[in-house]
Amino acid sequence: MMKSTLSVTTVDDTARIARVIAAELRPRDVLLLTGDLGAGKTTFTKALCAALGITETVTSPTFNLVHEYVGGRLTVVHCDLYRLERTGELDDLALDEARRRGAVLVVEWGDLVPDAFDDALVVGFEHAAGDARTVTVSWRGSNWEARFVRLSDRLQVGTTT
Ligand SMILES: Nc1ncnc2c1ncn2[C@@H]1O[C@H](COP(=O)(O)OP(=O)(O)OP(=O)(O)O)[C@@H](O)[C@H]1O
Ligand SMILES: [Mg+2]
Structure with missing residues (x-):
């Protein structure tokens, strides 16, 4: 399991990471965004959608x-599981159906239902000193394995095992 850890200080840095990841996305991919309230998950999603050519306000x-x-290179289904009251509610969101249509899923607080997504790129956000953030990119399942080395290179950071 490889992991890339990046220190970012501004929203622009987060946007750069989002652009690199957006360029690697394919239909049916899943991105799990983890991290505390206000850590930067929605900020990342806005930049990701913009990079895919989505002009609607996220x-x-x-x-x-x-x-x-819709309207970008890929359709993005963006959800936030923070207020999910029962795991059963997840079914109501029809995420599997969206994936079957080829949408990319971007899931904030995806770690609240750890077993729901077994194949995903996991982007974690943590508060660091001042306004800075530490961003960690890792993956689970086979879907991202082959792409991860290239992705790490493009993120221009050291890859640790
Ligand atoms: N890399 C960054 N550097 C500095 N500030 C940032 C960065 N990323 C996000 N912020 C700021 O942090 C605030 C909260 O960000 P955001 O809404 O993206 O958090 P979130 O993780 O989606 O929170 P929630 O769990 O409540 O949905 C925003 O004001 C945003 O501008
Ligand atoms: Mg959010």
């Missing part, structure tokens, strides 16, 4: 839990 899916954005 907002936090806090109340309706799931938003879908």
Whole structure:
């Protein structure tokens, strides 16, 4: 299991990471975004959608839990599981159906249901000193394995095992 750890200080740095990841995305990919409240998950999603050519304004899916954005290179289904009250509610979000249509899933608080997504790129955000963030990129399942080395190179950071 390899992991890339990056220190970022600004929203622009986060946007650069999002652009690198966006360039690697294929239909049906899953991105799990982890990290505390305000760590930068939605900020990342906004930049990712922009990089895919989505012009619609991306907002936090806090109340309706799931938003879908079309018009870019790929359709993005963006959800936030923080307010998911029962795991059973996950089924109501129809994420599997969206994937079957070829959408990319971007899941904030995806770690709240650890068994739901077994093949995913995991992007973690942590608060660091000042306004800075530490971003960790890792993967689970076979879907990202082959792409991860190249992705790490493009993120221009050391890869640790
Ligand atoms: N890399 C960064 N550097 C500095 N500030 C950042 C960075 N990323 C995000 N922020 C700022 O942190 C604030 C919260 O970010 P954001 O809404 O993306 O967090 P979140 O992880 O989605 O939170 P929540 O769990 O509540 O959905 C925003 O004001 C944003 O501008
Ligand atoms: Mg958010």
